[in-house]
Amino acid sequence: METEKLFTIAEALLKPWAKEYKRPDENRLDVYLVREDLLEAVEGLAQARWGYLSAISGVDLVPPAQDGTGENQEGRLEVLYHFCNSAAVLSLRIEIPYSDAHVPSVCGIIPSATIYERELMELFGITVVDTPVPDHLVLPDDWPDGVFPLRKSFTGFDSPQAQES
Amino acid sequence: MQEKVEKFIVPIGPQHPALKEPGHFEFSVDGEEVTGATIRLGFVHRGIEKMTESRTWIQNLYMLERVCGICSHVHGIAYTLGVEKLAGVTVPPRAQAIRTIVLELERIQSHMLWLGVAAHEGGFDTLFMYSWRDRETVMDLFELISGNRVQHSVNLVGGVKYDITAEQKQKILDGVSYLEGRLQYYEKIITTDDTFLGRTRNVGKMTKEEATLLGAVGPTARASGVERDVRVESPYASYPDHPVNIVLDEGGDLTSRFIVRIRELFESIRVIREILTNLPESELTVRVPRRIPAGEVISRVEAPRGELFYYIKSAGGENPYRIKIRTPSLCNWGTVSSVAIGHKLADMPMLLVGIDPCFSCNDRLVTVRQETGSQTMYWEDLRKYGVEYYQ
């Protein structure tokens, strides 16, 4: 099958950096990476012309439990780089902690990623290092610093997150 | 002597007669020639992605249908397909067929709307009036199927609301036959009328290489010869049984974008006819649990403007954990700012509408309202404010 063939190629391409492969369903392949390897992995995909960057999704992974045991556990953010090639969707996934929320910019390899990276920056508070245009994309110019609407802790302007800043 | 080159900047938007929705562009011009372009979005930012996290799976369907007014059904489809996959249910074939028919009718509606708007930007108001007059045929068909012209809301999580009766089937067939004739006529106009070709030929030319690199999707990419169509690549709904032929054009300029969009509609009409004549008999809905099992799903569909991408993550509750929407217009923006340079200012509106931009689609995250510069309101407050205002 075509999709299988594409995934075999992708797996071979990403072999040096992949920490884990997962196949959530027949059209998808999830590859878990660490942040430091992201650029090389994206470069590898781009050079082999494996599909195109379809979207970058951010997800706020709140600490698992608030019953006292998980309190000292820090929340994490997950960034997914979705590459589409025909029916196949490849997601490069990296997880980063709140306290060290930055990812490298892939704009040097894929220029059209700028819009998604700006979204990540203003909505999740993930610093994208070396992104060409760090301005606001969708939020107003006078939006307060340090308020990231798509983090789970943001529930409006009376929420603790907004109060803090 | 140091020569100071002063840039003359023509702003287009946020409010401008050429833009039916707010967006802001700044074109630096030298005489009539454009030397640079920048884009600022966010003027109709509504916070839909955040709002989905506090609403139930059922309520979200109706909100996501309102991401865009022109292609509401396709957002509903992307969402319901994703949720149904997460819940592990299969929608009955008749419901799939009806969904697909409405999808293709919506494509016709959207492209004809675009044809009118594009003609208007080119100062060809007569074509604008006629294409919108004929678009009424599709709107009447929507009215026939669902009762509503714009927000058809045909979808349910787990099926469709409305059946297509034998009588309606005949009316739809008649309607698309009429449209087919008209569309052939419009195709003739856009490919032969010299005044119109003068405005579109060799304008906004984008090679296959550029289109691939800039990540263009949908008709904008196909007009440059890039084979990108989710209906073909990864068929959903009824497309596996009724495959669509990809429509390509190699020109890469505005004329090609016109041609691709119109020819695509002949394909849509063919698919509608094919599905209507083989309409399967089955139930219209299937039960979907209120709590969707934990998991995540990626749902891709082909909207009139290109690939629509949904990433849905469920934590097992009554509300989604995260929904990421990537609309086709967002992908196509990049092409405008790089293609604009070197063109005449008069071509800018045409170039902008060439990608069929949808501002509401781009701006969907958080709504904020400024109250005399000091108080910022969140959606809930804004809503309370609105309710109080009218009491």
Added chain:
Amino acid sequence: MSIGTMFGDIIKSLFKKPATEKYPFERKAEPERLRSKLHWEPEKCTGCMMCVKDCPANALELEVIDRAKKQFVMRYYIDRCTFCDQCVRSCRFDCLHLSNDEWELASLGAEPMTITYGREEDIQFLLDKKANPDNPGGHPECN
């Protein structure tokens, strides 16, 4: 080389009736499936609240005075309603339906935008309760 490709159409239109519909002077029949104002039949209602829960616009409020005696009052906010038909589909007892001919709902004030469905005495009871919250007026089991 061709100029004026729309000539035929344009000349024909000069002798044709304009396509514009002269609403409100001339009206077309409502489409059969048009979704307009919601109607509620209290006799069938069991007070399960599914419609209220599923409404994406929070346009419905159901006040249960007495579930056993089937005493319900429904408040319906037309100005919030998006006419999506979800409540009708969610109702398992078929007591809601959208009419297809009451669609000219604009008004100058907010007053006509809230409709209260239910039996006269139940509505009166709620109004009394609102006016005088301490004395619920002879219905001890109200919630």
Added chain:
Amino acid sequence: MSLTLPSLVSILVFPAGMFLILLGMVYEYVDRKLVARYQNRFGPRWFQPLADMFKLLAKEEIIPDGVNKALFIFLPILGVTAALTSALYTPMLGFAPAFSFRGDLILVVYMLSVLTICLGLAGANTVDRFSLVGATRTLTQLFSYEAPFMLTLLGPALAAGTLQISQINAYAQDTWWMILTQPIGFLVALIGLMGKLELPPFDAPEAETEIVSGALTEYSGRGLALFRIGKNVELVIGLTLISAFYLGGLANPLEFILKTLGLLLVIALLQSLFARLRIDQTVGLWWRIGAILALVQILILVVSRLFF
């Protein structure tokens, strides 16, 4: 000439003044209605131009910052005055012109251009970008259609052997319709008039989808109303001139109405037939085709006069 009662009447009431302003509105209405019908729409009701005018005249006139105020107010008045003045020399309603002298055709042609120049200056006077681009386009377009348009009016004048409008009108009534003897000239004149009035497809100077309203973007209230009156008056005068010259002259009001409205029917058709031309395309069209056609027409005339 001294200001006597008849001359005052002709300046203030007929053929210039009130009558012409009202007639201009009627023609604007007919034009809009025809375009609407060509586009299968209803179009405006009969009083719409009048209502528009009253609305504009009653509205506050906002003078933007950074403009020369005197010029801002004076330019529309000058434009309308020039347009109305030119009406005095045209056979309005088929009657003899109120004033007439040898070579008044030249005066009328220049008077008609004054409005356009005022428009351009008005745009250049403001600091608004759209106005500036509009003004540039207005003046660019002026220089492209003006020469061919003048040449086409010269054709009938050459045939009649005079530059006096009333005499050309009289000559036109006696001979064959000049649309038959000088078809090229007629066509160029008609299209030149559309360029002059900035009607589609020559509406690049006020292309609303690009530069909002062109040179007039900053105008509101009375100034805008005056410019619109000027445009309407120019429409009437242009139609009068072309029908007097090319359509067998204007002898009585009935002929006037039939011939000018017939022309308007054609102009409205042309308006709805084409997509807007870019300003570079407009200029190219006029200099490459319009001017050459007009010259060819004149050449044919001269040659035929030499030999017959």
